[in-house]
Every structure is written in structure tokens, then in C-alpha cells.
Amino acid sequence: DQQVKQNSPSLSVQEGRISILNCDYTNSMFDYFLWYKKYPAEGPTFLISISSIKDKNEDGRFTVFLNKSAKHLSLHIVPSQPGDSAVYFCAARAFSGGYNKLIFGAGTRLAVHP
């Protein structure tokens, strides 16, 4: 059973506009959430994270929002740039026994066009 879900496989946004990528999770024991960005033929690279005790974290053009009651998080990119075109993975940390296993969603492919 998938514990982290990204229901939109793709998203197309015009350059300069806001990109909103969504993620839902089922396990209330997750204590840390992360977004990774992946370009073709490369591994995922860390983008931004949020602790479960926060509801917002901002880093430049990237902001992650967490709604614990809805078990939902979102990544906002504003303004969107062509270089943001990539696959974005939502991940949650299952902090079991002191170790950091990540549970990933299936990814959302973002295309930013002129």
C-alpha cells in the first residue's frame, strides 16, 4: 500500500507563474517530509524539507506547506523558471529505530514553458 501519493503525474506551467505540486500521505507517524528534484539520467537531489511540527518552510523561490490534519503537503515554486522542469518527488521519513528510511511518491513531472 502506497503511503505517499502524488496524484498528478505531470504539470505544465508558464514561465513566471506559480507551480504547485501536491502530495498526500497516510502514515501519521512520519516526522519529516522532503522534496527531491530529478533531472533525466541523474539521481534525485534534495530540494527542501519540513519537520512535522512546522506548517511552512521557505527557501528562496521554493516553499513547502504542511497540513497535518489533512495529511497533505505541497511545494510552491514562484516564479517558475524553465530550469525547474524536472520530476519532483515527495518523500517522508519513517524514523524507525533511529534510522532514516525515506518513503517516496511516484513523482510529478513539471514542465515550465515560455
Add this chain to the structure above:
Amino acid sequence: EAGVTQFPSHSVIEKGQTVTLRCDPISGHDNLYWYRRVMGKEIKFLLHFVKESKQDESGMPNNRFLAERTGGTYSTLKVQPAELEDSGVYFCASSYGGTAYNEQFFGPGTRLTVL
């Protein structure tokens, strides 16, 4: 500083053959993880090493998969015998030690195709 490296980048084998994937973590990283992404689906956890010890192998699909990390440096993941459903991209990641959250750095992956 060199990142996580994986070898080979691609492997195409016949069903029933054996394949060994290698991962070299970032120097000094005690934690090493293996993940797999099958056909555009989610990236799934396979197992976690702390130094040379397996801490969590709950994601290993079956006993055709064998992971080792002798000496606590590089790791290998062997699939024997390979089946069609083993096709996918195998990612390795590493992070510093300790129990606090430490960022996992991913390698570029090995794309395995089983025919």
C-alpha cells in the same frame, strides 16, 4: 568532493543471468541506502547499511537479491537469477552517521533491463 557513484550506468541481461551493481558512497558517510524505481513508479526503499551492518532490509523483494558492504566502504547489490520484473533503475544513496536526520545524497542510478 566526489558524489555518490554507481557502476554500471546501464546493464542489459537475459532472464536467469546474474548482475552485480556497485555503489561507492561519499567518503566518510556511514549510512548507505539502496532504492529502486520500477517503470516510472515510486522510488522504493530496499535496504540500509550502517557501516558494514545491515540495519534494515525490509524492502528487499526476495532472496534473489543480495547486498553486501564489506569493510563499510562500497556496496554491491547482486541479483541472481534475474527476472523480468527486476528491471528498473537502482539508486544508491549515502548520508552521515548519527540518529538525527542527515540529507541523503543519491547517485545517478543503474538502469537494469532484464530481457
